[in-house]
Amino acid sequence: MNSRDTAALLEWYYKEKRDLPWRNTSDPYAIWLSEVILQQTRVDQGMAYYHKLLGQYPAVNDLASAPIDEVLSLWQGLGYYSRGRNLHATAKKIQELGNFPSTYTSLLELKGIGPYTAAAIASFAFNERVAVLDGNVFRVITRFLASDLPIDKGPTRKTFQLLLNEWIPKHAPADFNQATMELGATVCTPKNPKCSECPLAPNCAAFSEGTFLNFPVKASKTKVEPLFLYYAAIETPSGYMVKKRPEMGVWAGLYDFPFVESKVELNEEEVILEFQKRFPSTQNATWKKESFYTHVLSHRKISAQFFSCLCRNMSEEFSSTKTSEELLNTGISALLMKYVKEIHI
Ligand code: SF4
Structure with missing residues (x-):
């Protein structure tokens, strides 16, 4: 991705982004909460839970001090109660630490925080230049490069992580990450990508070859x-x-x-x-x-x-x-x- 692609992507994002409440905060706790809720939940459904949990526990220490049964009763309806339990346990750990870890590496040390969530918190809250890599971003990048590296293999994540980290502009790590995720969620969609509206179309290899439905590739994919x-x-x-x-x-x-x-x-x-x-x-x-x-x-x-x-x-x-x-x-x-x-x- 050259600097023109990055600029076009950011310009598109500033114009087209959905107004989501967790985008208007740099509070690592609120960002973490939103990421945990959204792991297996649609945005529209997750929104109510985000407001409910944040309203009840405005700071990480409030969550850590709450009885687990109360947290789980608020979590009801989101499913996957283990996520609610882990959230509570990690909040207790952060309370013990005395502050919210502020780097990608230190966030990764917390139980239940994987590379994706650590990158989201580190970049959105602390402006660290570390790329988020979820299913949406994998789709955008593999199509943009027409890369057939299988995304379900560990070395592929490493390769794209390094590449995207280099592409992140120094002045806007959070916005760049939000933009790649937003593009995958709303434009570069799995079945019918809206390439005519995409800011990356001028240099997108899969678009110019008409092969966008070939990407991303999975090692375990079906027979051709x-x-x-x-x-x-x-x-x-x-x-x-x-x-x-x-x-x-x-x-x-x-x-x-x-x-x-x-x-x-x-x-x-x-x-x-x-x-x-x-x-x-x-x-x-x-x-x-x-x-x-x-x-x-x-x-x-x-x-x-x-x-x-x-x-x-x-x-x-x-x-x-x-x-x-x-x-x-x-x-x-x-x-x-x-x-x-x-x-x-
Ligand atoms: S041009 Fe099309 S395939 Fe390429 S990144 Fe944009 S939406 Fe995806």
């Missing part, structure tokens, strides 16, 4: 199945025949050439017969075998074979056409982009 696509590049006097992809799924809403899809490999004759069946006006045209590409998505390895033909007689099945020039400037699938770049002179 083969998929064969046979594309029809049908050139008419007004341009190539195109269709819009459905609004859901891979390359949603982008233009594409018509294609035949198969789980097994087809031979050339079978493919051309299928094209002629679907597009009767190409029956007298000569089909030519063109380029071949492969493209890997999270569950699929796509093998794409292009075929072309010239079709002078337009008929009703040609609802929409675009020239190669127009295609280059339109939202088209990553596979089609490879082909159009090759044929456009």
Whole structure:
């Protein structure tokens, strides 16, 4: 991430961030409380508990001195009572220490505070340059770099931790961390990332390759199945025949050439017969075998074979056409982009 990416990310965050109460405080206790509550709870649900617990125990010593049964009764409804118990035990430890540990390393020594929570408290409350790395941040960074390092392996966390620590601007560690988390939560979402609204899009490798659904990668991930696509590049006097992809799924809403899809490999004759069946006006045209590409998505390895033909007689099945020039400037699938770049002179 270069300094321009960082600046764009922060600018986006200042404009778009959700107003969450724990963002308006630098009190390590309040930040810690919010992080523990949010570990397995949605933001909207966790908010009421945050206010309730902080209202009852405004300082860490209040929580430490409260009877455990009272704490657990306030925790009721959040589930995972062990979190409530650990919270109380750690509050007692902090009370014994006499102050709230203020560095990433000293926070890690507390029972129940792992690398993520330690980084959140150290950066949000004490402005330490240490990156938070949760599921949302892993998604953003692996897509931004198009990195296939498996995120469920220890060395990967270490690699990204070091990298992100370097990217954190000196003047805004807390905001940078909040921004990467917020981007993962609201824009770089698992299924339908809103890349058109993303401040990192200009340098995002997965976005430019159209492979964002491939990331993050897990070592324990599901089997990749083969998929064969046979594309029809049908050139008419007004341009190539195109269709819009459905609004859901891979390359949603982008233009594409018509294609035949198969789980097994087809031979050339079978493919051309299928094209002629679907597009009767190409029956007298000569089909030519063109380029071949492969493209890997999270569950699929796509093998794409292009075929072309010239079709002078337009008929009703040609609802929409675009020239190669127009295609280059339109939202088209990553596979089609490879082909159009090759044929456009
Ligand atoms: S451009 Fe898209 S894939 Fe890349 S970081 Fe932004 S939302 Fe995620």
